[in-house]
Amino acid sequence: MEEKHEGKGHRLILMPTPFQGHITPLLQLAQILHTKAGFSITIIHTIFNSPDPSSYPHFTFHPIADGLSETETATLDALHLTDLINIRCRHPLKDCLATLLSQVDQDPVACFIVDAALYCTQGVCDEVQLPRLVLRTGGASSFLVFASFPQLREKGYLPIQESRLEEPVVDLPPLKVKDLPEFHSLHPELFYEFVCRVIEECKKSSGVIWNTFEELESSALAKLGQEFLIPIYPIGPFHKYFLAGSNSTSLLTPDKSCISWLDTQEHKSVVYVSFGSIVAISEGEFLEIAWGLANSKQPFLWVVRPGIIRGSEWLEPLPSGFLENSGGRGCIVKWAPQEQVLKHPAIGAFWTHCGWNSTLESVCEGVPMICSPCFGDQKVNAKYVSDVWKVGVQLQNKPGRGEIEKTISKLMLGDEANEIRGNILKLKEKANVCLSEGGSSYCFLDRLVSEILSLKSSAS
Known part of the structure; x- marks a missing residue:
């Protein structure tokens, strides 16, 4: 109207x-x-x-x-x-x-x-x-x-x-x-x-x-x-x-320096990883995510919220020199301006907990999803992303680094990746039309x- x-x-x-x-x-x-x-x-x-x-x-x-x-x-x-x-x-x-x-x-x-x-x-x-x-x-x-x-x-x-x-x-x-x-x-x-x-x-x-x-x-x-x-x-x-x-609605201050880092990356090459404002994970899960991202050889922007790792303040469990040893392919921030990130041409996939806001924002920007639901409505959202709308893939609970690496490759490369990208671009267009x-x-x-x-x- x-x-x-x-x-x-x-x-x-x-x-x-x-x-x-x-x-x-x-x-x-x-x-x-x-x-x-x-x-x-x-x-x-x-x-x-x-x-x-x-x-x-x-x-x-x-x-x-x-x-x-x-x-x-x-x-x-x-x-x-x-x-x-x-x-x-x-x-x-x-x-x-x-x-x-x-x-x-x-x-x-x-x-x-x-x-x-x-x-x-x-x-x-x-x-x-x-x-x-x-x-x-x-x-x-x-x-x-x-x-x-x-x-x-x-x-x-x-x-x-x-x-x-x-x-x-x-x-x-x-x-x-x-x-x-x-x-x-x-x-x-x-x-x-x-x-x-x-x-x-x-x-x-x-x-x-x-x-x-x-x-x-x-x-x-x-x-x-x-x-x-x-x-x-x-x-x-x-x-x-x-x-x-x-208008800012964020309770945490976004680190906008990640946008200039994204500007240096190739088109649709970056995996954006964020599990929202409430999810907490163990140190073991955190390390498997870290090595899965590193071993995928894809650039990644990873939101590690302070307190997300149970028992740690921030990045203490990360192996010494992790980012340096990944050849500059990684960027870790405490919080990101998510709407801006998902709009960025460098983003190729969004690894998400499938909270509804994140799911909808990803659909609207045509970004395929890797789903790691944790609680509440997230598991239903993830099922719809992977099996109904067919705009992403699901990772099973607490995946190891090998499965993480394989899933990232599946979503970023090959025929299935192209099909998923086509599906989400159609939904993106529908989201634009419904507001006109x-x-x-x-x-x-x-x-x-x-x-x-x-x-x-x-x-x-």
């Missing part, structure tokens, strides 16, 4: 779950609704992992007390932490919303848009009589699997059993049991209970917004539309509405803006 500014004179309140992969799409959505439709934007956020207001001077930011201790926020159990946030933020959120709704000198509030993981917010919105729209920051295909959890448990697929890993999940082709989402938590039942609660509260909302596009996930979106009986709005890819890096006038995401955004304005009129 053009910048019609129908939303001018109306305010939206949005709230992210405080993790990088959730903050980024929510702030992108806020920016879309502000620039394309003219809504004024208020962001409610926890003190933990709070976004930087200086990156968005045109938004209003309201921190709320989350009651989290340093010990609690330092945990590697992101699921337990998200559950705590739902419990601790309910009352501070209600107080904050009540204050914002009573501000007569501000634009009237049309609705509250919140990350699906903050399931507690539906009850709060009901109490303050504010319409609630949900943002699903992951893909539709993985959400369809989450929505099927009760049936999967009933049929014995959940909890996942080692002996059944290769068994097909009959109602969810092409998934096998090993592709089903899991989350290793200190509280074994928490993942199942959490997912069911999120789905239940989503169904009570006024609609779900998706950072995906119809041509990528048409089947899953159609099934969810039938099951949820509420409007769904696939208006992604969010990041393609803007120039790369136009008359495209699927363009039309769904128009519908979303109309729905928000009707919610406001019915609530007033």
Whole structure:
């Protein structure tokens, strides 16, 4: 849609779950609704992992007390932490919303848009009589699997059993049991209970917004539309509405020196390696990755986030002289400006954990993927990348250096590599078309803006 500014004179309140992969799409959505439709934007956020207001001077930011201790926020159990946030933020959120709704000198509030993981917010919105729209920051295909959890448990697929890993999940082709989402938590039942609660509260909302596009996930979106009986709005890819890096959403500072290193590399020769903002690996896994990259003889840009190696600060386990001995083929940074990296002509493949943001960004730039999923929706995303869209290959869990070397060669050279590259370039074109006038995401955004304005009129 053009910048019609129908939303001018109306305010939206949005709230992210405080993790990088959730903050980024929510702030992108806020920016879309502000620039394309003219809504004024208020962001409610926890003190933990709070976004930087200086990156968005045109938004209003309201921190709320989350009651989290340093010990609690330092945990590697992101699921337990998200559950705590739902419990601790309910009352501070209600107080904050009540204050914002009573501000007569501000634009009237049309609705509250919140990350699906903050399931507690539906009850709060009901109490303050504010319409609630949900943002699903992951893909539709993985959400369809989450929505099927009760049936999967009933049929014995959940909890996942080692002996059944290769068994097909009959109602969810092409998934096998090993592709089903899991989350290793200190509280074994928490993942199942959490997912069911999120789905239940989503169904009570006024609609779900998706950072995906119809041509990528048409089947899953159609099934969810039938099951949820509420409007769904696939208006992604969010990041393609803007120039790369136009507003920073990163909690870590990207090292932009890697772009000048990429400038010295040959076209489509570099393997970009990044496992996101939460994944942690052992020292043994780290060393196998290092030697697999070195032995592949391909140039590589490797994001090694401080703390990603359990028990190490940063690169201490790396053998002395590793980068020097690789003949200058490697560049290691603590964090990278990923959108810029994936756009760079030197990038030939992306070795990723298959978080949804990374998967979508790779599709949009036509970069084939090597998939190493770890938890949550990543295994479903990886299965779709390798077996449905056929735009990448999967590495099995904790691969050795030999398998890593072989997989890199498979994706960078030969007939299969050309086929995969052709497939992802077709998807890239579809991602571009869906945002142009008359495209699927363009039309769904128009519908979303109309729905928000009707919610406001019915609530007033």
